Amino acid sequence: MLIGLRDALDFAESRNCGIAAINTPTLELLLSAIRVAERYQVPLIVQHAQVHETVNAIEDIGPVMVELARRSSTGLVVHVDHGETVDYVERGFAVGFNSAMFDGSRLPYDDNVAQTRAVVEIATARGYGVEGELGVMPGREDGVESKGVADQALYTRPEDAAAFVAATGVTALACSFGTVHGLYKAVPKIDYELIRELRRAGGVPIVMHGGSGLSCDEYRSSIERGVRKINYYTYADKAGLDAARKVLDDQPDTHVFCDLTVAATKAIEANLDDLVRCLYRVV
Ligand code: 13P
Numbered sequence: 001m002l003i004g005l006r007d008a009l010d011f012a013e014s015r016n017c018g019i020a021a022i023n024t025p026t027l028e029l030l031l032s033a034i035r036v037a038e039r040y041q042v043p044l045i046v047q048h049a050q051v052h053e054t055v056n057a058i059e060d061i062g063p064v065m066v067e068l069a070r071r072s073s074t075g076l077v078v079h080v081d082h083g084e085t086v087d088y089v090e091r092g093f094a095v096g097f098n099s100a101m102f103d104g105s106r107l108p109y110d111d112n113v114a115q116t117r118a119v120v121e122i123a124t125a126r127g128y129g130v131e132g133e134l135g136v137m138p139g140r141e142d143g144v145e146s147k148g149v150a151d152q153a154l155y156t157r158p159e160d161a162a163a164f165v166a167a168t169g170v171t172a173l174a175c176s177f178g179t180v181h182g183l184y185k186a187v188p189k190i191d192y193e194l195i196r197e198l199r200r201a202g203g204v205p206i207v208m209h210g211g212s213g214l215s216c217d218e219y220r221s222s223i224e225r226g227v228r229k230i231n232y233y234t235y236a237d238k239a240g241l242d243a244a245r246k247v248l249d250d251q252p253d254t255h256v257f258c259d260l261t262v263a264a265t266k267a268i269e270a271n272l273d274d275l276v277r278c279l280y281r282v283v
């Protein structure tokens with residue numbers, strides 16, 4: 001069934017856990033994410049990032065996401081991830097998405113506030129929650145272009161988080177505290193104390209971007225301090241790629257692409273199973 005962003009975040013708050021927010025630009029990722037959520041009967045967010053328009057357009061994969069979420073036995077949010085224009089968020093809502101992130105973090109501060117505020121107004125009229133972003137997160141959410149380390153100078157300041165949330169009315173806040181999008185090329189320097197301060201100053205749940213590639217301890221320590229939504233993509237898709245490579249190596253005479261997608265789906269599902277057991281403290 002479809003649930004709202006606030007419902008998912010409330011669940012996380014009441015259980016002191018984190019909600020997995022999985023980028024699902026392909027059917028392999030989407031089916032894996034939903035199967036794992038159903039296996040443990042936990043709420044989960046499936047999301048489509050604007051940078052993944054090159055993989056599948058939101059008008060193509062979006063209706064599939066919405067339909068599978070509607071008929072699921074567990075609660076799923078269908079979320080626009082890193083919408084870079086108000087228009088893109090509206091394209092998501094038009095195909096049935098019920099939650100959105102507006103990413104104005106590369107805009108001048110006042111423009112980020114104004115455009116995020118505009119998205120909040122559109123979403124509120126529909127009863128949907130909105131995630132905003134403040135602070136620059138290195139790398140792109142499509143898993144490439146990351147230097148693999150965060151620049152301490154770009155970490156979000158708690159006083160800025162407080163002002164941004166007050167000015168925009170966002171439901172949750174993505175900010176910079178040491179994680180990066182894409183592959184980690186160095187050990188991430190997560191500032192746990194900063195997470196706690198951002199949560200306190202902003203007064204809303206904190207969203208971790210660049211969530212894949214961390215240890216269970218790192219997730220749980222972040223959750224303890226106020227992270228409630230964990231955005232996750234690169235390492236799940238990499239697990240799929242590694243499995244597909246193995247098929248090519250082990251069975252060089254394979255002649256159908258489906259042999260790769262079947263192996264990839266299994267590997268993605270196993271990767272997400274580990275994540276969900278950690279985030280939701282499944283014993
Ligand atoms: P990773 O691809 O680094 O896991 O980040 C995903 C993300 O933050 C999507 O918004």
